[in-house]
Amino acid sequence: MEISVTMNGTARTADVEPRMLLAHVIREEFGLTGTHVGCDTTSCGACTVLLDGSPVKSCTMFGVQADGHEVTTVEGLAGADGLHPVQVAFQEEHGLQCGYCTPGMMLVGAALLERNPDPTDDDIRWAISGNICRCTGYMNIVKAIQTAAKAKAAAPAAATA
């Protein structure tokens, strides 16, 4: 089945079997391997992408369901003027170790800051509670999202995803 998706701002089409999961469409058809698969049971969030701006688990969606929608992956986080503040902050605050959960965590962080520009520690922890990290103990992920919030507040014009 032919689908049209706005992938990271670019119109893309693909001919996919209906059973092909969105995660695989992104990885195999569009060649964007920053979206990872970690668990198969909608538990870990490594495959998180933004669908029309909201985080969804792309292993629990068929690619055909994304037809006509906008999908943002980690590869689409950076803008023309450089890295997204969340990306900068994850490196700055050591918010990642093995890097496998990182794309999902950053996308959730970026989406959170769109609707809550000044989240508390608890807000962030609840927002990322659909994403598992095995390396960081979450401490520095929370810190990174807070740092990104401050950076966005300091430079609001340059800081939209």
Added chain:
Amino acid sequence: MATEAHEDQAEIRGIGHSVKRKEDARFIRGKGNYIDDIHLPGMLYMAILRSPFAHAKLNGIDASRAQAVPGVVAVVTGELMAQHNLAWMPTMSGDTQAVLVTDKVRFQGQEVAAVIAEDPYVAKDAVELIDVDYDALDVVVSPQQALASDAPVIRDEKDGQTDNHIYHWESGDADATDRAFADADRVVSLDTFYPRSHPAPLETCGCIADVDGATGQATIYMTSQAPHAIRTVFALVAGLPEENIRIVSPDLGGGFGNKVPVYPGYVVATAASLLLGRPVKWIEDRSENLISTGFARDFHMHGELALKNDGTMLGLRTSLLADEGAFHADAQPSKFKVGLFHVVTGSYDMSAAHVVADGYYTNKAPGGVAYRCSFRVTEASYLIERLVQNAAYELGMDPADLRKKNFIRKDQFPYETPTGFVYDSGDYHGAMDLALEKIGYAELREEQERKRAEGKLWGIGLASFTEAVGAGPHKDYDILGLKMNDGAELRIHPTGKGILKISSKTQGQGHETTFAQIVAEEIGIQPEDIKVQHGDTDNTPYGLGTYASRSTPTVGAATAMVSRRVIEKARKIAAHLLEVAEEDVEFTRPTFSVRGAPDKAVTIQDVAFAAYTNFPDGMESGLEAAYYYDPPNLTFPFGTYAVAVEVDRETGVWQVTRMVAVDDCGVRINPMIVEGQIHGGLTEGYGIAAMEQITFDETGNCIGSNFIDYLLPTAVETPRFELGETVTPSPHHPIGAKGVGESATVGSPAAYVNAVIDALWPLGVRNIDMPLTSAKVWEAIEAAKAPA
């Protein structure tokens, strides 16, 4: 071309600097290169059929329906593997393991057959169409069942194997321990089970085998923490010439021990690629990862601690039952059958100890790995720290005081333990005092009294662990005969930049940054100018890989030593450039200067250029060296963790209100990364204490086969950590570092459990085995209420 020595020089960001990680540049852009990201032309996909039974005779396999599915290229069975003498493979513990079943299945999830197809979805479709005829057999799911005289013999294919016993192992001095116990006023004992858990890295295991039929070259991309060891094992298993095997371990999405062993899937994919002449990719799904690859722990422990009434510890006795699963596949040093469990005397000075252990086969997944742990140090630390707390209460002492009374004192190092370890250095009182101060121990105890008076359950738990990491010295440490030594090669290019090639393999620990910092510290080239290469056996020196907190103790040492070798040569070149004798050259990184004439100087960059352009007659060109490091001893990181909890008496729900972790891992190379490692370890320790476990029902069904049942803590449950540090360098390590990746997973489970037991002690609760689910906590409270 000599430059001014006092030219504006940036500070060298060597040891002690929180340098931002070099590897992050790719990860934050989604440009990591994990196994499943690799695509080779003409690649096929493999899916494995696994046994639904835990123990069953295999009567036959009919693959005709699967074979007929369009897109299926081949179905591989044990029979086919046997034709190539590949139906069985050696394990890391010198046992054998079935690659694909030929006679009977021995655990649920065991590999029965594999489909190779043009598409991964089609491969899964075809797996469902393989018909297997089984006869179910009686099942053994615990060592207690395994040792019964009428238990079915799981490994009946082994010559001379008439029961399920694998090994008996002892350490320490039984007679001396008996004497210590005879002198005791009190003996405190504890029976506890450390449940089966799984490292569960967020990325599962997988490989792409690419065997070139024309040249015999086998390139195998593999999620491996130990690529060199794997290459040698592959050479032994498959009979391939080792120079034709190249193992490439790409970016790993975590490992925690899970990616040390050789798994049947790797062998089948390689055989399939060899037979079909095309690359074959195999990526486990999560369920396959949890039900068939390296588990951890599953260890039944009995411990007895002998004490005087004043709290003086005299001796320790332990007896242990290890549930090894269907094949003895522990990844650990050959000489030590229960790993380094004999470090069980922990941080305490006592005269005698005796460890007795027996390992058994059961119908459960094989592959005991040390989940973020140095070979069962975790189990040892848990047992002693639980025993010490219970002993304190029985003696009417504060657990902090009992620990301090018995700690090995700073002036006793190096300290030889009753089981033969020689602890390198320590300041246990210092770490404990800092932890107590940070958490406000005295005030918390007062608060606890007030809360208890109000009927509330508050608890404070401590754990003062000592780890044994960095295996290890060649006289004692090998795996399958391969000495556990590691290497580093350093080459400085003409422009003063360099490449460091190491035998370790990062899985998130940040080797590309920290190892460059060690070079920076030693030779004065900034870490961003040193590329660190690892994971590719064709392009890195031999070594046994990254696990058991061994990278810094072994490869970190090799890196420092190889840097010093480079400096030795650089000094000669500097002398040549400065036109003085070598003895007259002083090196203060990054500058070589003339003794007594500091203005006459050249930098390491100048020397590097000269190494290729202007070196003395009779000298080889270039500036490079290699070093293989044989550690003189293990290193012994330590620390004290303090946890405060609240327990809801009515529901058994408990919550961590404070968590203070003071770690001493010797010199910290990159403090930011060290703290990140500790955060992660404390979280996995919490997961183990609170929720992670794999259990089996009586028919051998695995419960815990996905992340719905195998629970990993999210940001909401995970405690907020407060860290502290003391620094006691290792005297024998070239840079004084000890390794830190696993300390927090080793030390913290006992701290969490001790806190909950501390809360419940007045109610009469003496022990709850992990994980401390609210249900188990409530039941323990209820059981304590019931009249005895």
Added chain:
Amino acid sequence: MLPSRFDYHRASSVEEALSLLDDYGEDAKVLAGGQSLIPLMKLRFVSPGHLIDIDPIPGLDGIEEREGSLALGALVRHNQLASSEIITNGYPTLAAAAPQIADPIVRNLGTIGGSLAHADPAGDLGSVMLSMGANVVLRSSSGERVVPIGEFLVDTFTTSITPNELLTEIRIPTPPPRSGGSYLKLERKVGDFATVAVAVTLSLQDGTVGSAGIALTGVGLKNIEAAEAAASLHGTAPTDEAFAEAGRLAAAASNPVTDVRGTDTYKRHMVEVYTRRGLATASAMAAG
């Protein structure tokens, strides 16, 4: 874990969906948010021949009060519930449950209709609806019927929906003034299915309990309405004793089994505790 093949049909209107159901009924599954269905398909526990995607149907995601009820379109997402002012102001049981369903990312896609039609005994919304006396609207090409939630939820993963019907709307009676509600859920971690959860809806009238609804999650073959426990409260003063008695009755109505989450004894005990605590919370809220 990859699903089997199926034919995919996209419905752009309820009528089109109903016509597709007429064509493929027995061999079809309705796909809404997919957060329960797709995991089961990946595990190949279900392998329908046809999927009818109703997600694109406009107008099925409304949240509005009409004729004394809250009408929720079947495609309302869990996160919409949590952020709706109508719900946070007037439907406290639902407001309490919404942020506890699954995890925040699943809630972005998971729908209220899909969740109820899935009929998982560990599902949260079934109990919420039972405690509030909700009805579901089932449409087919031959008409529409309104079914009380208690009749809709038949058994584990089984509802009274027929293969040619589509759940289009959920109607919750608007609670009277001086109402309160709570949803207490014991989960081992965020995203876990409930070990035990209790939904409580209660209103006060002249200092006594007017109406009450209590329903239980995870302690039987379906969400259980603890009718006797609720009835015991009618006309009584909202006291700790009355709540404790209701807790005991609710525990007696539960039928849990021992598993890795806990023993049946523990779960029954937790029903008692959470019913009591939930009633106290709801009562305090109603008393304002």
